[in-house]
Amino acid sequence: MILEIKPIFHALCRSKVGAILLLIQIAITTAIVSNAAFIIQDRVTYLNQETGYPEDEILAFHVMHFGKDVQSHQQFELDEAMLRALPGVKDAIYINNIPLSGSGSSSDFSINSAPEPGLSARTAYFFTDDHAINTLGVELVAGRNFTQDEIVVTNDNDQRANATIVTQALLNELFPDEEGLGKTIFLGDIPLKVVGVIKHAKGPWLKDSRPNNIALIPYINPNISGNFLVRTASNERADIAKQIEDAMLKNYNKRVIIRIRGLDQDKAQYMAEDTLMMRMLVVLITILLLVTALGIFGLTLFNINKRTKQIGTRRALGARKSAIVNYFLAENALICIAGLVLGVIAALILGQLLMQHFSIAALPLGYVVATAIMVFIMSLLAVFGPAKRAANISPSIATRTI
Amino acid sequence: MLVHYIDLSWRSFKRTPLVSFLMVLAIAIGIGITMTSLSVYHMMSADPIPHKSSQLFSVQLQIMDDGSTWWTSDNQPLQLTYQDAANLYQSQVGAQRLKMVRSGFSVYIDSDKVKPFSQSARLTTPEFFNMFDLEFLHGSKWSQQQEDNAAPVVVISEELNNKLFAGKNSVGQVIYLDDASYEVIGVTKNWPLTIKYYDLNNGAFNQPEQLFMPFSLLEAKQLGNWGNTNGWKHEDVRSFTAKLQSEMVWIQFWVELKTEQQKNDYENYLLAYMQEQQKLGRFNRKELAFGLRDVNQWMAYNNVVSEDNKILVALSFMFLAVCLANILGLLLAKFLRRAPEVGVRRALGANKRQIFMQHIIEVAMLGLLGGLLGIVFAQFGLLGVRQSYSYYESLATMDLSMLLSAPLIAISTCVIAGLYPAWLVCKTNPAIYLKSQ
Numbered sequence: 001m002i003l004e005i006k007p008i009f010h011a012l013c014r015s016k017v018g019a020i021l022l023l024i025q026i027a028i029t030t031a032i033v034s035n036a037a038f039i040i041q042d043r044v045t046y047l048n049q050e051t052g053y054p055e056d057e058i059l060a061f062h063v064m065h066f067g068k069d070v071q072s073h074q075q076f077e078l079d080e081a082m083l084r085a086l087p088g089v090k091d092a093i094y095i096n097n098i099p100l101s102g103s104g105s106s107s108d109f110s111i112n113s114a115p116e117p118g119l120s121a122r123t124a125y126f127f128t129d130d131h132a133i134n135t136l137g138v139e140l141v142a143g144r145n146f147t148q149d150e151i152v153v154t155n156d157n158d159q160r161a162n163a164t165i166v167t168q169a170l171l172n173e174l175f176p177d178e179e180g181l182g183k184t185i186f187l188g189d190i191p192l193k194v195v196g197v198i199k200h201a202k203g204p205w206l207k208d209s210r211p212n213n214i215a216l217i218p219y220i221n222p223n224i225s226g227n228f229l230v231r232t233a234s235n236e237r238a239d240i241a242k243q244i245e246d247a248m249l250k251n252y253n254k255r256v257i258i259r260i261r262g263l264d265q266d267k268a269q270y271m272a273e274d275t276l277m278m279r280m281l282v283v284l285i286t287i288l289l290l291v292t293a294l295g296i297f298g299l300t301l302f303n304i305n306k307r308t309k310q311i312g313t314r315r316a317l318g319a320r321k322s323a324i325v326n327y328f329l330a331e332n333a334l335i336c337i338a339g340l341v342l343g344v345i346a347a348l349i350l351g352q353l354l355m356q357h358f359s360i361a362a363l364p365l366g367y368v369v370a371t372a373i374m375v376f377i378m379s380l381l382a383v384f385g386p387a388k389r390a391a392n393i394s395p396s397i398a399t400r401t402i
Numbered sequence: 403m404l405v406h407y408i409d410l411s412w413r414s415f416k417r418t419p420l421v422s423f424l425m426v427l428a429i430a431i432g433i434g435i436t437m438t439s440l441s442v443y444h445m446m447s448a449d450p451i452p453h454k455s456s457q458l459f460s461v462q463l464q465i466m467d468d469g470s471t472w473w474t475s476d477n478q479p480l481q482l483t484y485q486d487a488a489n490l491y492q493s494q495v496g497a498q499r500l501k502m503v504r505s506g507f508s509v510y511i512d513s514d515k516v517k518p519f520s521q522s523a524r525l526t527t528p529e530f531f532n533m534f535d536l537e538f539l540h541g542s543k544w545s546q547q548q549e550d551n552a553a554p555v556v557v558i559s560e561e562l563n564n565k566l567f568a569g570k571n572s573v574g575q576v577i578y579l580d581d582a583s584y585e586v587i588g589v590t591k592n593w594p595l596t597i598k599y600y601d602l603n604n605g606a607f608n609q610p611e612q613l614f615m616p617f618s619l620l621e622a623k624q625l626g627n628w629g630n631t632n633g634w635k636h637e638d639v640r641s642f643t644a645k646l647q648s649e650m651v652w653i654q655f656w657v658e659l660k661t662e663q664q665k666n667d668y669e670n671y672l673l674a675y676m677q678e679q680q681k682l683g684r685f686n687r688k689e690l691a692f693g694l695r696d697v698n699q700w701m702a703y704n705n706v707v708s709e710d711n712k713i714l715v716a717l718s719f720m721f722l723a724v725c726l727a728n729i730l731g732l733l734l735a736k737f738l739r740r741a742p743e744v745g746v747r748r749a750l751g752a753n754k755r756q757i758f759m760q761h762i763i764e765v766a767m768l769g770l771l772g773g774l775l776g777i778v779f780a781q782f783g784l785l786g787v788r789q790s791y792s793y794y795e796s797l798a799t800m801d802l803s804m805l806l807s808a809p810l811i812a813i814s815t816c817v818i819a820g821l822y823p824a825w826l827v828c829k830t831n832p833a834i835y836l837k838s839q
Binding site for chain 1: 424581717
């Protein structure tokens with residue numbers, strides 16, 4: 001095989017253009033595929049992240065009051081009780097914002113009361129009650145749930161809550177070296193004692209700089225609108241969803257019930273742009289690899305047609321079939337390796353450009369190497385068929401025509 | 403001559419249908435992929451109000467103390483405080499100006515036929531309709547006096563008018579928003595916007611609001627904000643009045659400046675305003691800063707075109723390059739095989755230029771076919787985009803300019819690919835081929 005490289009190289013030099021075209025295709029393909037694969041992998045990780053919630057068991061909806069003959073905070077308490085009593089409902093809560101929905105409230109929680117400076121962490125907070133742990137399906141790993149006397153239900157803005165249950169992530173950030181459970185943290189100048197710790201939960205924004213910093217606060221002071229979460233068995237969720245509007249309006253009818261949907265739908269909506277990007281990239285690289293493989297296939301066929309006589313002559317002079325196959329495989333490998341060297345460089349440059357201009361991490365070399373190996377194998381496979389055909393060219397061809 | 407060349411290329415197409423088909427397919431796939439991402443990009447970045455996009459400016463003031471940070475590229479908040487918006491509006495500087503905020507209501511009428519529903523609303527000053535080119539189907543906007551008096555009036559959209567009043571002229575009718583009644587004084591014509599450029603905060607591709615009301619109702623009725631409210635320092639805000647006096651930012655402000663002179667004057671005015679406010683202890687900064695961006699700058703500043711889309715456009719043009727290399731290879735094979743025929747034509751008197759033109763026209767025809775098929779592919783691509791992400795419903799479409807550029811890009815790609823093979827084939831020396839036959 002080694003000995004053949006020199007004549008192959010000479011032969012290539014005589015049909016430079018075809019070889020160069022193939023080389024360019026392989027180089028660009030490698031550059032695109034390795035970068036796209038990296039972005040796809042990044043999105044897949046993002047799309048499949050653990051949110052901490054049994055999303056397919058949770059329903060969310062929004063309520064807006066337009067009647068002024070009830071107080072929202074009292075009405076919502078009645079609604080909660082009604083929802084919890086519905087057959088099939090495991091638990092239900094009022095909550096000011098819906099996790100994973102892209103809409104919520106956040107603030108810097110500090111270890112000191114404002115305006116005194118101190119270590120602080122960006123945190124999404126939810127106003128809800130002691131049923132939140134069960135409804136959200138999150139795991140309480142330390143401490144306890146809220147007690148009844150910690151829950152503040154009011155329409156007076158001067159009343160404040162004094163307890164909170166937070167995620168482990170938030171506690172780790174605020175108290176890196178000590179036990180945070182039992183400590184007091186501050187939302188502005190409001191002191192909140194950490195009474196419980198949730199293992200893991202995501203806030204309203206999965207793309208937040210601190211998506212895992214969550215605080216639940218037992219405080220129900222809605223204005224004229226609010227959100228509810230209802231937990232059911234996943235197979236009963238659709239049935240319950242149909243009953244909600246009527247049940248809520250039966251409880252009180254001067255209001256609008258909107259956006260009844262599953263938590264998984266909310267998440268899908270929030271992630272739709274990334275799902276789309278991932279799908280488009282998958283389509284792009286699939287078709288690209290197909291086009292490149294076909295290109296290699298076509299070009300080899302063309303080369304073989306051009307060299308029918310040469311191959312016949314070689315066969316007539318005693319070359320084995322395997323020698324002919326090897327010849328074409330080696331020729332292709334030669335072009336391919338040159339293309340891959342260029343391609344690896346191009347991939348790294350493209351990765352650099354993407355990193356400079358967009359918020360995309362540096363392209364790991366592993367993706368480039370894996371892509372290069374894959375493209376190499378693919379090109380060998382594409383060549384194998386035409387090469388076998390070439391090997392079957394009869395030696396008599398060489399003698400038949402001049 | 404052109405017709406003859408086109409005829410020749412059709413014959414050539416029929417003679418090698420497989421290779422020709424492969425070439426058309428290659429270009430069509432390339433165009434399909436490229437046009438899918440390019441169309442979305444084009445719709446996202448299109449100028450929403452071309453004739454005055456350079457005269458409408460979104461105003462930002464750097465309200466935050468030194469050391470505070472924001473997520474925008476120049477660290478400035480996107481909205482104004484209530485008091486700054488009120489002051490700038492009162493000043494009368496600039497050709498026209500408006501302040502606004504997004505809110506929303508439960509909407510119902512005295513009829514059992516329409517179930518109460520929720521609808522977002524725009525609280526704004528009457529200049530809104532002029533500045534953003536809204537037209538009226540019935541009635542008109544509210545007067546400055548109604549604005550000053552917080553009159554309970556509302557302008558509704560054509561779509562909402564259809565829903566509530568079955569499309570009849572509803573001027574003078576009463577609708578209920580939450581617990582209060584409002585008189586309909588105008589119905590606006592359909593306002594098709596692909597980009598909600600006047601308020602990019604809660605989704606740049608959402609539909610415009612369908613209720614428009616005097617801004618002064620915000621304070622009079624203590625209405626909630628359906629957009630963003632952002633604080634940047636600790637403030638004890640427990641009441642609506644406290645919110646109006648706070649340094650939280652939540653009001654949007656636009657000004658129309660028709661000349662460069664007006665723009666300069668406005669910039670000076672903003673600086674003078676901030677210096678004035680510094681005497682009251684606000685704008686605690688070493689360097690005062692403001693933002694005055696026109697519609698297109700505002701969209702770029704708010705990253706309306708997503709990064710993902712830019713990456714996709716770049717990658718798909720690289721994809722097109724791969725297709726180009728493929729076509730070039732196939733053209734080489736096809737044209738060189740035809741060398742004997744070209745030899746005969748040359749011998750019969752065709753000059754090099756004619757041979758060259760003939761082949762370029764042949765590849766251009768391939769490009770045209772590929773471009774047309776590419777549009778079909780792109781339609782499937784865009785259909786896929788729309789189904790994957792309904793929010794892109796109005797964006798994932800091809801407008802006329804994109805439909806025209808598809809064959810144009812396809813033809814130029816093919817001609818670029820065809821240059822070398824055509825040049826090669828027109829160099830053919832007629833003698834060789836005449837001899838061997």
